[in-house]
Amino acid sequence: MSDFSELSVALTGLEAEQVGMDTVGQNVANANTAGYVEESVQLGTLGPFAEEGITGVNSQPGDGVQVEGISRLTNTYLQSQSYTQQGLQGSLSAQQTGLQSVQENFPEPAGNGISSELTQYWQDWSNLANNPSDSSAQTTVVQDGSTLAESLNQTSNSLTALSNQTVQNITSTLSTVNQEASQIANLNQSILATNAGTNASSDGSIAALEDQRDELVSQLSSQLGVQVSYNQDGTVNVYSGTESLVSGPNYQQLSLSSSGPPYSLVWSNDQSTYQPSSGQLAGMLDVVNNYVPSYQSSLDQVAQSLMGSVNYLMSTGYDQAGNQGAPFFLGTGASNIEVNPALVSNPDLIGANASATPSGSDATNEDGTVAAEVGELPNSQTATMLVPAGGWSAGGSASSWTSGATTTTGTEADAAYNELVTTVGQQTSSVNNQLTDQQTVTTNVNSALQSATGVNTDQELTNMVMYQNAYEATAKFMSTVDTLLQSLITMVNS
Amino acid sequence: MSDTMRVTQNSAALSMVQDLESDLSSLTNLQEQAASGKSINQPSDNPTGTSEILSLNAQIGRFQQYATNAQNGLSFLGTASTALESVSTALNQVQTDVLSGANASASDSTSDQDLSQDVLEIKQQILNLAGTTYNNQQVFSGTYGTAPYPQGTASAVSDPTSSSYDPSVAYAYAGSSTPLTRVVAPGESTDVSVTGEQVFGSGSSSLFALLDTISQDLATGNTSALSGTDLQQLQSAMSTVSQATGNVGALTSSVTQSQTNANNTVSNLQAQVGNISDANEDQVATELDLSVSAYQAALETTAQIIQPSLAQFLS
Numbered sequence: 001m002s003d004f005s006e007l008s009v010a011l012t013g014l015e016a017e018q019v020g021m022d023t024v025g026q027n028v029a030n031a032n033t034a035g036y037v038e039e040s041v042q043l044g045t046l047g048p049f050a051e052e053g054i055t056g057v058n059s060q061p062g063d064g065v066q067v068e069g070i071s072r073l074t075n076t077y078l079q080s081q082s083y084t085q086q087g088l089q090g091s092l093s094a095q096q097t098g099l100q101s102v103q104e105n106f107p108e109p110a111g112n113g114i115s116s117e118l119t120q121y122w123q124d125w126s127n128l129a130n131n132p133s134d135s136s137a138q139t140t141v142v143q144d145g146s147t148l149a150e151s152l153n154q155t156s157n158s159l160t161a162l163s164n165q166t167v168q169n170i171t172s173t174l175s176t177v178n179q180e181a182s183q184i185a186n187l188n189q190s191i192l193a194t195n196a197g198t199n200a201s202s203d204g205s206i207a208a209l210e211d212q213r214d215e216l217v218s219q220l221s222s223q224l225g226v227q228v229s230y231n232q233d234g235t236v237n238v239y240s241g242t243e244s245l246v247s248g249p250n251y252q253q254l255s256l257s258s259s260g261p262p263y264s265l266v267w268s269n270d271q272s273t274y275q276p277s278s279g280q281l282a283g284m285l286d287v288v289n290n291y292v293p294s295y296q297s298s299l300d301q302v303a304q305s306l307m308g309s310v311n312y313l314m315s316t317g318y319d320q321a322g323n324q325g326a327p328f329f330l331g332t333g334a335s336n337i338e339v340n341p342a343l344v345s346n347p348d349l350i351g352a353n354a355s356a357t358p359s360g361s362d363a364t365n366e367d368g369t370v371a372a373e374v375g376e377l378p379n380s381q382t383a384t385m386l387v388p389a390g391g392w393s394a395g396g397s398a399s400s401w402t403s404g405a406t407t408t409t410g411t412e413a414d415a416a417y418n419e420l421v422t423t424v425g426q427q428t429s430s431v432n433n434q435l436t437d438q439q440t441v442t443t444n445v446n447s448a449l450q451s452a453t454g455v456n457t458d459q460e461l462t463n464m465v466m467y468q469n470a471y472e473a474t475a476k477f478m479s480t481v482d483t484l485l486q487s488l489i490t491m492v493n494s
Numbered sequence: 495m496s497d498t499m500r501v502t503q504n505s506a507a508l509s510m511v512q513d514l515e516s517d518l519s520s521l522t523n524l525q526e527q528a529a530s531g532k533s534i535n536q537p538s539d540n541p542t543g544t545s546e547i548l549s550l551n552a553q554i555g556r557f558q559q560y561a562t563n564a565q566n567g568l569s570f571l572g573t574a575s576t577a578l579e580s581v582s583t584a585l586n587q588v589q590t591d592v593l594s595g596a597n598a599s600a601s602d603s604t605s606d607q608d609l610s611q612d613v614l615e616i617k618q619q620i621l622n623l624a625g626t627t628y629n630n631q632q633v634f635s636g637t638y639g640t641a642p643y644p645q646g647t648a649s650a651v652s653d654p655t656s657s658s659y660d661p662s663v664a665y666a667y668a669g670s671s672t673p674l675t676r677v678v679a680p681g682e683s684t685d686v687s688v689t690g691e692q693v694f695g696s697g698s699s700s701l702f703a704l705l706d707t708i709s710q711d712l713a714t715g716n717t718s719a720l721s722g723t724d725l726q727q728l729q730s731a732m733s734t735v736s737q738a739t740g741n742v743g744a745l746t747s748s749v750t751q752s753q754t755n756a757n758n759t760v761s762n763l764q765a766q767v768g769n770i771s772d773a774n775e776d777q778v779a780t781e782l783d784l785s786v787s788a789y790q791a792a793l794e795t796t797a798q799i800i801q802p803s804l805a806q807f808l809s
Binding site: 031032038099103106107108109110111115116118119120122123126127129130131133134320353355362363364365366367368369372375376378379414415417418419421422423424425426428429432436439440443444446447448449450451452454455456457458461462465 | 500501502503504505506508509512516532534535536537538539540541542543544545547548549551552554555556558559562563566629630631635637638639640644668669670672674675676677680681683771803804805808
């Protein structure tokens with residue numbers, strides 16, 4: 001050891017404290033940066049070089065301190081937990097958004113919905129029964145029937161629009177996911193390149209790349225459920241299902257199948273289809289593939305029950321001129337149900353009566369019994385229904401109802417609608433509850449992850465005070481060595 | 495270092511924000527209930543309750559309609575009753591005419607002619623009463639939409655002095671034998687009319703044919719017929735009319751009872767809907783109060799926890 005070695009020891013100390021201070025600065029500055037993982041300086045003593053023959057006791061104190069590296073406080077277990085929970089939450093919150101929109105189409109039980117229009121419609125029939133030849137009673141039945149049909153059309157259209165909107169959202173989410181996949185692959189590439197050139201953990205820029213990458217994976221995980229595996233070379237692979245979205249510097253793209261529902265995702269590498277089970281994409285696919293189609297079909301059943309039961313009774317009735325009653329509704333389902341245009345232009349054709357006018361008489365029969373029976377339909381859970389000749393797909397033409405139609409028994413329209421609304425309510429409420437629970441779990445996991453890897457400013461400030469004190473002490477040491485050297489030089493010179 | 499859990503400012507903030515959000519969401523829900531007065535504002539608030547309310551509301555609609563149907567039936571019966579009273583009054587006048595015709599001397603021919611004319615006028619009046627309508631519906635034609643005695647009101651076949659007089663054509667009942675009905679309870683129809691045939695008869699045995707005969711007997715001074723068969727048949731016809739009036743009265747009280755039942759059912763069902771859908775105001779107010787306090791406390795605590803940092807104490 002030379003006389004001047006104290007100065008170089010002091011220098012390593014000053015440098016190390018400075019790196020420490022820089023790290024504190026970096027940590028505090030990034031305390032609120034999304035995805036930032038706290039960094040800490042790893043210090044190690046420098047020397048002394050062991051002298052041969054002497055063990056256990058060093059005759060030299062050592063050559064100072066060195067920065068061995070700056071490490072990130074990662075916790076891969078909590079990290080992957082966080083990805084999983086965010087995926088589950090993403091799926092539930094996409095389902096909730098979809099179901100809330102569905103539910104807005106059923107403004108029940110306040111009585112502004114189809115249920116009150118049905119009640120009004122049945123009342124109109126009873127009023128018609130009380131005076132079958134009254135043209136205002138006939139017109140009211142036709143008008144309120146049209147209102148009801150339009151509400152069914154509108155609800156069906158809104159559900160279709162909701163489905164289309166959700167498909168658009170899936171497409172735009174997919175483009176975000178693809179972008180994130182390519183960015184993650186790019187970051188992997190940069191990490192590889194940086195690692196090839198330098199010592200793995202000593203460079204702060206790698207930590208920054210890793211932070212960015214982890215944050216991207218975190219964003220990705222709420223859009224598409226992913227699992228992550230960490231490679232030795234510092235890169236990550238991102239899997240969804242059985243395929244890898246990102247594999248080191250390589251990635252593939254996901255697209256939406258061209259037709260549906262049911263829609264599925266398609267991998268670009270092998271064109272295989274994929275139904276994710278987690279993430280917003282899974283939730284949105286659930287909405288377009290399962291929820292909305294099942295509500296549409298229930299709504300169709302409401303419309304078909306209405307058409308079938310009213311048209312059946314009409315087929316047993318006679319209009320004011322004594323002819324068999326015309327079908328009241330035409331259509332194949334909720335999207336196109338309408339009041340028979342023949343009745344709209346001539347409501348007198350409603351088959352309100354049970355018997356025809358007696359032959360050879362000027363009298364008209366106006367018993368109104370069939371109209372009364374229509375009014376009584378909501379009293380039972382089931383109703384006899386007419387099914388158009390050729391099945392429901394043929395229900396748009398009046399002739400399919402008048403010749404060759406068959407009868408069946410089905411759920412009455414009010415009961416079918418009630419069932420639909422209850423199902424929407426139950427599923428929405430169930431998703432709401434699941435999401436509330438999931439939010440708690442996700443927050444807990446993210447909070448645990450933050451605790452493990454985030455910045456604690458108090459701790460940083462404590463570190464700052466430590467480094468500051470050490471720096472001051474080292475500087476004091478340096479100036480003391482300087483003073484010693486000064487006095488030595490002065491002694492030599494005198 | 496002790497091994498207590500490491501806590502960072504951000505992790506603390508995450509938990510606090512989550513707590514605040516959950517407080518705020520329950521506060522919003524309570525505010526919605528308080529504002530609307532309803533505990534179910536959308537199906538997901540209470541799916542089972544929603545289902546019950548929908549089916550109760552459908553039933554309320556039906557029973558309101560039964561009350562409306564009953565009211566319509568009562569108006570119908572009221573119209574019939576008024577018409578039948580007028581018929582009774584008119585027949586009393588005929589009876590007076592018959593009695594005075596039967597007791598008159600043969601020389602009193604002018605006054606007999608007057609009485610005969612009076613009876614013909616009364617016949618016309620009763621024919622008109624038989625064609626009474628309520629809301630453009632025939633009251634005495636059963637389920638048919640045309641007047642019960644269309645031939646009798648004008649043509650020569652109903653003129654007893656005419657050679658083409660034919661009571662079997664003139665007074666043939668043209669209505670239906672089925673009375674009009676109204677649905678006043680689920681699956682329960684009640685008659686709300688008596689048919690013209692029941693009240694006035696049909697053809698040559700009808701009340702109108704009898705009045706024609708009386709009028710002729712008055713004109714010819716046939717006192718034996720007047721005091722005999724004419725009076726007998728007239729009294730029998732009067733008792734038929736009063737019997738019909740009694741039937742109408744019985745139907746009226748039965749329909750009135752049905753209407754009362756329907757209205758009571760509506761009130762009961764509405765009370766049930768209220769039990770399910772109305773927010774319990776006291777409870778909501780109390781919970782809202784608690785919820786506001788909890789939210790405020792959480793906000794205050796959060797503000798106090800987030801504030802202190804070592805930075806404040808380092809100079």
